[in-house]
Amino acid sequence: MKLFGTMKTNSEGVLEIGGKSVYELKKEFGTPLYIMDEAYIRETCKLFADNFKSSVLSTEVIYASKAFLNVAMAKLISEEGLSMDVVSGGEIYTAIKAGFPMERVYFHGNNKTRAELELAIEHGLGTIVLDHRQEIDTLEAMLKEKGKTQSVLLRVNPGIDAHTHDYIKTSKLDSKFGESIYDEDIYALTKKLSESDAFDFKGFHCHIGSQIFEEKSFIQAALAMVDFAVDVKEKTGVTVEALNLGGGFGVYYTEEDDPMELGAFLKHLVSNVESKLSEVGLPSLKIMIEPGRSMVSNAGTTLYEIGGTKETYGGKDYIFIDGGMTDNPRPALYSAKYEGAIANKMNEKSTRTYTVAGKCCESGDIIIKDIELPEAVPGDLLAVSTTGAYTYSMSSNYNRNGRPAVVFVKDGSARLAVKRETLEDLVRNDVL
Numbered sequence: 001m002k003l004f005g006t007m008k009t010n011s012e013g014v015l016e017i018g019g020k021s022v023y024e025l026k027k028e029f030g031t032p033l034y035i036m037d038e039a040y041i042r043e044t045c046k047l048f049a050d051n052f053k054s055s056v057l058s059t060e061v062i063y064a065s066k067a068f069l070n071v072a073m074a075k076l077i078s079e080e081g082l083s084m085d086v087v088s089g090g091e092i093y094t095a096i097k098a099g100f101p102m103e104r105v106y107f108h109g110n111n112k113t114r115a116e117l118e119l120a121i122e123h124g125l126g127t128i129v130l131d132h133r134q135e136i137d138t139l140e141a142m143l144k145e146k147g148k149t150q151s152v153l154l155r156v157n158p159g160i161d162a163h164t165h166d167y168i169k170t171s172k173l174d175s176k177f178g179e180s181i182y183d184e185d186i187y188a189l190t191k192k193l194s195e196s197d198a199f200d201f202k203g204f205h206c207h208i209g210s211q212i213f214e215e216k217s218f219i220q221a222a223l224a225m226v227d228f229a230v231d232v233k234e235k236t237g238v239t240v241e242a243l244n245l246g247g248g249f250g251v252y253y254t255e256e257d258d259p260m261e262l263g264a265f266l267k268h269l270v271s272n273v274e275s276k277l278s279e280v281g282l283p284s285l286k287i288m289i290e291p292g293r294s295m296v297s298n299a300g301t302t303l304y305e306i307g308g309t310k311e312t313y314g315g316k317d318y319i320f321i322d323g324g325m326t327d328n329p330r331p332a333l334y335s336a337k338y339e340g341a342i343a344n345k346m347n348e349k350s351t352r353t354y355t356v357a358g359k360c361c362e363s364g365d366i367i368i369k370d371i372e373l374p375e376a377v378p379g380d381l382l383a384v385s386t387t388g389a390y391t392y393s394m395s396s397n398y399n400r401n402g403r404p405a406v407v408f409v410k411d412g413s414a415r416l417a418v419k420r421e422t423l424e425d426l427v428r429n430d431v432l
């Protein structure tokens, strides 16, 4: 298992994160447990801020909170001076509860409800990223009724078919997100946005997909967006002030993944946009990015207790853990792969090939297939690394399992960010 951030093996051969051994964490918070390496998240925030900048363009790093969000995380992002993207009333409400500066919030989504739009308007949410024509009409009517003007971007689809899992591609021509830049109506739509009193039209947004490794796909999309801004200027006279280039930067989960070196990539992205703008003679504009996964994934580890092992007649040897697809649906959903280790036997040799199975009533509840580990016994602790993104945020109560607690660890101490769900929590909304 590759170690990230402050992860290390201590002198007893036990995994430590943020200066806390997994034994201490287990004792204090129980398992399963989401452990977030706070120093590493902050370091990554700084890496983005330090490298996605320009002497001629204004820049903004917007954390895509869908990857991992709770009040503690929203506070961290606010402290690091970054902005945040949200896609639901729940994410907006979390930002409000955290006292997040609402002018730094971007609201996305292909089907924002009226109630969500109301919440956004009422709390002075900075920018709404419009998805399609009907939504434009709905929001315009709402704003006119209130006599308000709202900053908006329009999500467009530059048709870049990036190489990733089908479920997380977002920019194909038939994608459910955004309007296509190849649709001739896009110019009339842009003109309408720029002329409406209800909107302060800033520009366009695109996002080509998630867990993408090719620098060229991002650069291609960014340059296509600049070309589109030129087109818009020529055809409508509207000056684009901002381009939000989305997120999607791929991360390491296993040796099969070869992520871009983020600092260098971000510098290339900015310099490519700078040169393109001067080549096409567009005035400087603001560029934004929206990293989610690459901000938090490698900073998260899930800790489980091994309840038992089973050697099957069919030849497969299982390790049973006290969590599974409820705290991490990604293997079942996308065949996602993870690395893991027996966290109290970090220095022991691997002697067995195991399949790590969760406790849900599903044969597909497998967290890791065919992993080489030392002999496991009940009571051992299994760490699964790189689980910071799209695990807690996609967790469920399937089989009425409670969601694990989330802790932030840093400099030898751990603070609870989200409490473990209790049995009482599981029936809280049931009408008795």
Ligand SMILES: Cc1ncc(COP(=O)(O)O)c(C=O)c1O
Pocket: 064, 067, 085, 108, 170, 207, 209, 210, 211, 246, 247, 248, 249, 290, 291, 292, 293, 294
């Ligand atoms: C609009 C938008 N922005 C940002 C992201 C963040 O993507 P990632 O977590 O891959 O960086 C997503 C998710 O794919 C998205 O849909």
Ligand SMILES: N[C@@H](CCCC[NH3+])C(=O)O
Pocket: 066, 168, 210, 211, 330, 334, 389, 390, 394
């Ligand atoms: N949930 C997906 C990513 C979706 C990205 C958001 N549009 C994953 O775990 O890989």
